[in-house]
Protein backbone atom coordinates (compact mmCIF):
# COMPACT_ATOMS: atom_id res chain seq x y z
CA UNK A 1 0.00 0.00 0.00
CA UNK A 2 2.92 2.34 0.67
CA UNK A 3 4.42 3.92 -2.41
CA UNK A 4 8.22 3.89 -2.44
CA UNK A 5 9.67 6.99 -0.78
CA UNK A 6 6.24 8.08 0.50
CA UNK A 7 4.27 7.79 3.63
CA UNK A 8 0.89 8.96 4.74
CA UNK A 9 -0.06 11.84 6.95
CA UNK A 10 -3.29 11.50 8.93
CA UNK A 11 -4.85 14.55 10.55
CA UNK A 12 -6.49 13.75 13.87
CA UNK A 13 -8.30 15.95 16.42
CA UNK A 14 -9.12 15.52 20.08
CA UNK A 15 -12.53 16.92 20.98
CA UNK A 16 -14.38 17.08 24.28
CA UNK A 17 -15.38 19.39 27.10
CA UNK A 18 -12.90 21.66 28.88
CA UNK A 19 -10.59 19.94 31.41
CA UNK A 20 -11.40 16.34 30.40
CA UNK A 21 -7.66 15.84 29.82
CA UNK A 22 -7.19 16.18 26.03
CA UNK A 23 -3.88 18.05 26.26
CA UNK A 24 -2.51 15.69 28.91
CA UNK A 25 -3.40 12.64 26.83
CA UNK A 26 -1.83 14.11 23.71
CA UNK A 27 1.34 15.26 25.44
CA UNK A 28 1.73 11.85 27.05
CA UNK A 29 1.44 10.22 23.63
CA UNK A 30 3.87 12.59 21.92
CA UNK A 31 6.35 12.24 24.81
CA UNK A 32 6.24 8.46 24.33
CA UNK A 33 7.69 8.62 20.81
CA UNK A 34 11.04 6.79 20.50
CA UNK A 35 13.93 9.19 21.01
CA UNK A 36 11.83 11.74 22.89
CA UNK A 37 13.23 12.80 26.28
CA UNK A 38 11.28 11.47 29.30
CA UNK A 39 8.40 13.79 30.25
CA UNK A 40 8.68 16.08 33.24
CA UNK A 41 7.09 14.63 36.38
CA UNK A 42 3.51 15.91 36.78
CA UNK A 43 1.30 16.72 33.86
CA UNK A 44 -0.63 19.88 34.65
CA UNK A 45 -1.51 21.83 31.55
CA UNK A 46 -2.94 25.31 31.12
CA UNK A 47 -6.31 25.36 29.32
CA UNK A 48 -5.86 25.27 25.55
CA UNK A 49 -6.47 28.53 23.71
CA UNK A 50 -8.10 27.80 20.35
CA UNK A 51 -6.14 24.97 18.75
CA UNK A 52 -2.63 23.60 19.30
CA UNK A 53 -0.79 21.24 17.07
CA UNK A 54 1.53 18.27 17.74
CA UNK A 55 2.92 15.47 15.60
CA UNK A 56 4.32 11.97 15.97
CA UNK A 57 5.52 9.46 13.42
CA UNK A 58 4.47 5.85 13.84
CA UNK A 59 4.33 2.55 12.02
CA UNK A 60 1.05 0.72 11.61
CA UNK A 61 0.70 -3.02 12.15
CA UNK A 62 0.52 -3.43 8.36
CA UNK A 63 4.02 -1.87 8.14
CA UNK A 64 2.76 1.44 6.78
CA UNK A 65 4.70 4.48 8.00
CA UNK A 66 2.45 7.34 9.03
CA UNK A 67 2.95 10.82 10.33
CA UNK A 68 0.14 11.81 12.67
CA UNK A 69 -0.73 15.48 12.73
CA UNK A 70 -2.50 15.89 16.05
CA UNK A 71 -4.79 18.83 16.79
CA UNK A 72 -5.55 19.64 20.39
CA UNK A 73 -8.70 21.75 20.59
CA UNK A 74 -9.94 23.95 23.43
CA UNK A 75 -13.00 22.46 25.09
CA UNK A 76 -14.35 25.78 26.27
CA UNK A 77 -17.42 27.06 24.45
CA UNK A 78 -15.87 30.48 23.73
CA UNK A 79 -13.36 28.91 21.32
CA UNK A 80 -15.94 26.84 19.46
CA UNK A 81 -16.04 28.99 16.31
CA UNK A 82 -12.25 28.56 15.95
CA UNK A 83 -12.19 24.81 16.63
CA UNK A 84 -15.21 24.15 14.38
CA UNK A 85 -13.32 25.49 11.36
CA UNK A 86 -10.83 22.60 11.67
CA UNK A 87 -13.26 19.68 11.74
CA UNK A 88 -13.66 19.35 8.00
CA UNK A 89 -9.98 18.56 7.46
CA UNK A 90 -9.82 15.73 9.98
CA UNK A 91 -9.80 12.04 9.11
CA UNK A 92 -9.85 10.87 12.73
CA UNK A 93 -11.41 12.22 15.90
CA UNK A 94 -10.97 11.15 19.52
CA UNK A 95 -14.13 12.08 21.43
CA UNK A 96 -12.85 12.48 24.99
CA UNK A 97 -14.85 12.57 28.22
CA UNK A 98 -13.78 12.40 31.86
CA UNK A 99 -15.06 9.26 33.61
CA UNK A 100 -15.63 11.35 36.77
CA UNK A 101 -17.68 14.05 34.99
CA UNK A 102 -21.16 13.08 33.79
CA UNK A 103 -21.74 16.33 31.91
CA UNK A 104 -18.66 15.70 29.77
CA UNK A 105 -20.09 12.26 28.93
CA UNK A 106 -23.53 13.67 28.09
CA UNK A 107 -21.95 16.20 25.72
CA UNK A 108 -20.24 13.52 23.61
CA UNK A 109 -23.24 13.21 21.29
CA UNK A 110 -23.11 16.99 20.66
CA UNK A 111 -19.39 16.81 19.78
CA UNK A 112 -20.06 13.87 17.48
CA UNK A 113 -22.96 15.70 15.82
CA UNK A 114 -20.90 18.86 15.29
CA UNK A 115 -18.30 16.92 13.31
CA UNK A 116 -20.90 15.00 11.30
CA UNK A 117 -22.60 18.31 10.42
CA UNK A 118 -19.39 19.73 8.89
CA UNK A 119 -18.16 16.48 7.33
CA UNK A 120 -17.32 16.44 3.61
CA UNK A 121 -17.66 13.42 1.31
CA UNK A 122 -15.05 11.44 3.27
CA UNK A 123 -15.84 9.35 6.29
CA UNK A 124 -14.45 10.51 9.66
CA UNK A 125 -13.23 7.72 11.95
CA UNK A 126 -14.23 8.32 15.58
CA UNK A 127 -13.10 6.67 18.79
CA UNK A 128 -14.74 7.29 22.18
CA UNK A 129 -12.25 7.81 25.02
CA UNK A 130 -13.14 7.60 28.72
CA UNK A 131 -10.21 9.48 30.26
CA UNK A 132 -8.83 9.69 33.86
CA UNK A 133 -9.48 6.00 34.44
CA UNK A 134 -7.07 6.19 37.40
CA UNK A 135 -9.76 8.04 39.38
CA UNK A 136 -11.70 4.89 40.28
CA UNK A 137 -13.13 6.18 43.57
CA UNK A 138 -14.81 9.20 41.94
CA UNK A 139 -15.81 7.54 38.66
CA UNK A 140 -19.45 8.12 37.72
CA UNK A 141 -19.55 6.64 34.22
CA UNK A 142 -19.30 2.86 34.07
CA UNK A 143 -17.54 0.99 31.29
CA UNK A 144 -20.88 -0.55 30.33
CA UNK A 145 -22.60 2.84 29.98
CA UNK A 146 -19.77 4.15 27.82
CA UNK A 147 -19.79 1.01 25.68
CA UNK A 148 -23.52 1.46 25.11
CA UNK A 149 -23.00 5.01 23.93
CA UNK A 150 -20.15 3.94 21.65
CA UNK A 151 -22.30 1.16 20.18
CA UNK A 152 -25.16 3.60 19.56
CA UNK A 153 -22.75 5.84 17.62
CA UNK A 154 -21.21 2.88 15.84
CA UNK A 155 -17.71 3.59 17.14
CA UNK A 156 -15.10 1.89 19.35
CA UNK A 157 -14.47 2.74 23.01
CA UNK A 158 -11.33 2.70 25.18
CA UNK A 159 -10.43 4.02 28.62
CA UNK A 160 -7.19 5.91 29.21
CA UNK A 161 -5.16 7.61 31.89
CA UNK A 162 -2.41 10.11 31.17
CA UNK A 163 -1.47 9.91 34.84
CA UNK A 164 -0.83 6.14 34.76
CA UNK A 165 0.08 6.04 31.07
CA UNK A 166 -2.76 3.54 30.60
CA UNK A 167 -3.81 2.72 27.00
CA UNK A 168 -2.31 5.96 25.70
CA UNK A 169 -0.49 4.37 22.73
CA UNK A 170 -3.32 1.90 22.20
CA UNK A 171 -5.88 4.64 21.64
CA UNK A 172 -3.85 6.24 18.82
CA UNK A 173 -2.85 2.87 17.33
CA UNK A 174 -6.49 1.74 17.26
CA UNK A 175 -7.64 4.93 15.57
CA UNK A 176 -4.89 4.92 12.95
CA UNK A 177 -5.43 1.21 12.18
CA UNK A 178 -9.11 1.96 11.57
CA UNK A 179 -8.20 4.87 9.29
CA UNK A 180 -5.87 2.66 7.30
CA UNK A 181 -8.58 0.01 6.93
CA UNK A 182 -11.07 2.62 5.73
CA UNK A 183 -8.47 3.78 3.18
CA UNK A 184 -7.97 0.23 1.95
CA UNK A 185 -11.70 -0.35 1.68
CA UNK A 186 -12.20 2.91 -0.26
CA UNK A 187 -14.36 4.54 2.45
CA UNK A 188 -11.72 7.25 2.59
CA UNK A 189 -10.13 8.62 -0.57
CA UNK A 190 -7.19 10.92 -1.14
CA UNK A 191 -8.39 14.28 -2.38
CA UNK A 192 -6.36 17.32 -3.40
CA UNK A 193 -8.42 19.86 -1.47
CA UNK A 194 -8.76 17.80 1.71
CA UNK A 195 -6.14 17.70 4.46
CA UNK A 196 -7.41 14.62 6.29
CA UNK A 197 -5.06 12.20 4.50
CA UNK A 198 -2.01 13.20 2.50
CA UNK A 199 0.89 11.38 0.94
CA UNK A 200 4.11 13.05 1.95
CA UNK A 201 7.44 12.58 0.25
CA UNK A 202 10.32 11.44 2.43
CA UNK A 203 13.53 12.97 1.18
CA UNK A 204 15.88 10.25 -0.02
CA UNK A 205 18.96 9.69 2.14
CA UNK A 206 22.03 11.21 0.50
CA UNK A 207 23.88 8.51 -1.42
CA UNK A 208 27.15 7.36 0.09
CA UNK A 209 30.16 6.97 -2.10
CA UNK A 210 31.36 3.39 -2.28
CA UNK A 211 35.07 2.67 -1.99
CA UNK A 212 35.21 2.15 -5.73
CA UNK A 213 34.02 5.71 -6.10
CA UNK A 214 30.78 4.80 -7.93
CA UNK A 215 27.44 5.62 -6.37
CA UNK A 216 25.27 2.51 -5.76
CA UNK A 217 21.94 4.20 -5.12
Ligand SMILES: Nc1nc2c(ncn2[C@@H]2O[C@H](COP(=O)(O)OP(=O)(O)OP(=O)(O)O)[C@@H](O)[C@H]2O)c(=O)[nH]1
Nearest residue numbers: 018019020021022023024045047048075161162163
Ligand atom coordinates in the same frame (compact mmCIF):
# COMPACT_ATOMS: atom_id res chain seq x y z
N1 LIG B 1 -6.28 12.06 37.59
C1 LIG B 1 -6.05 12.44 36.34
N2 LIG B 1 -6.06 13.75 36.00
C2 LIG B 1 -5.80 14.10 34.73
C3 LIG B 1 -5.54 13.13 33.72
N3 LIG B 1 -5.36 13.79 32.55
C4 LIG B 1 -5.47 15.09 32.81
N4 LIG B 1 -5.75 15.30 34.13
C5 LIG B 1 -5.94 16.59 34.80
O1 LIG B 1 -7.12 17.20 34.29
C6 LIG B 1 -6.96 18.63 34.20
C7 LIG B 1 -7.29 19.12 32.80
O2 LIG B 1 -6.35 18.55 31.90
P1 LIG B 1 -6.08 19.15 30.44
O3 LIG B 1 -5.21 18.19 29.74
O4 LIG B 1 -5.63 20.57 30.51
O5 LIG B 1 -7.57 19.14 29.86
P2 LIG B 1 -8.10 19.64 28.42
O6 LIG B 1 -9.21 18.75 28.04
O7 LIG B 1 -6.97 19.76 27.45
O8 LIG B 1 -8.67 21.08 28.78
P3 LIG B 1 -8.97 22.33 27.76
O9 LIG B 1 -7.68 22.70 27.13
O10 LIG B 1 -9.49 23.42 28.66
O11 LIG B 1 -10.02 21.89 26.79
C8 LIG B 1 -5.52 18.93 34.65
O12 LIG B 1 -5.54 19.31 35.99
C9 LIG B 1 -4.81 17.59 34.49
O13 LIG B 1 -3.74 17.44 35.38
C10 LIG B 1 -5.52 11.75 34.10
O14 LIG B 1 -5.30 10.82 33.30
N5 LIG B 1 -5.80 11.47 35.41
